[in-house]
């Protein structure tokens with residue numbers, strides 16, 4: 340039996356329509372959510388990501404500004420710009436597009452962002468809040484995966500979820516969110532011996548490895564749910580995920596194709612974080 344293939348267009352459109360309505364209400368009440376995106380240098384993939392984020396803001400009515408800085412920008416200049424956004428009440432979200440040029444320390448730049456405006460959820464304060472279950476910013480890609488699972492009607496509580504990858508951006512926060520949803524969670528990484536023996540036990544597999552066709556049919560239990568976070572280029576230069584989609588869809592129960600589901604959902608969650616931050620700012624100002 341072939342897996343149910345998640346329809347990314349449908350789920351993203353539904354979620355963005357909810358966000359558009361929330362934005363409309365907040366704007367009518369006097370607070371238009373605002374996001375600034377900062378990009379340093381000319382990385383072509385980053386330029387595409389930044390343009391997609393700005394376009395998505397426009398779609399739902401969020402005010403957005405893209406600040407394009409030259410490659411030779413100093414860290415002090417970048418931090419000064421961030422501090423000006425921290426002080427600006429019209430800005431509710433600040434996103435600094437990664438990667439930054441080598442002469443800039445990414446960690447120190449993230450630390451300069453006011454945690455209330457850190458819509459990527461990379462600031463240590465927000466990571467800590469996530470860990471102890473305090474409400475606030477959500478890590479965009481992992482939160483998007485949870486949204487997709489819920490939208491698809493996948494039960495998470497009590498299920499065994501295996502996350503392949505332990506990065507600070509995807510793997511670790513993904514595991515925390517699955518735990519928050521009451522899954523039993525296993526995290527695998529490059530030192531995991533016999534990966535397939537672990538992933539074959541999973542009811543839910545989340546692949547965040549960064550290698551094309553890494554998760555194959557033998558990694559997946561029949562009927563399991565497979566969420567593919569990967570964004571890679573195959574031999575022909577086409578975008579593909581971490582999962583060998585054609586083979587795994589014959590084994591899995593539910594699967595996300597790449598591109599089109601987790602990538603756009605990550606942007607959708609960025610919009611949601613911006614709206615939530617604006618709502619919190621408006622409540623504080625009252």
Ligand code: NDP
Nearest residue numbers: 480504505506509528529547548549568569570601602605
């Ligand atoms: P990283 O390179 O930071 O992390 C990759 C993880 O995979 C590491 O934890 C690494 O283990 C693990 N890994 C590598 N090789 C193996 C192996 N042979 N067996 C088991 N685990 C292994 O990548 P990211 O987490 O940043 O991104 C992962 C993928 O997701 C990439 O394709 C990226 O492009 C994509 N991505 C997609 C997003 C979206 O919006 N859809 C957003 C962010 C990322 P170890 O720690 O031991 O090295």
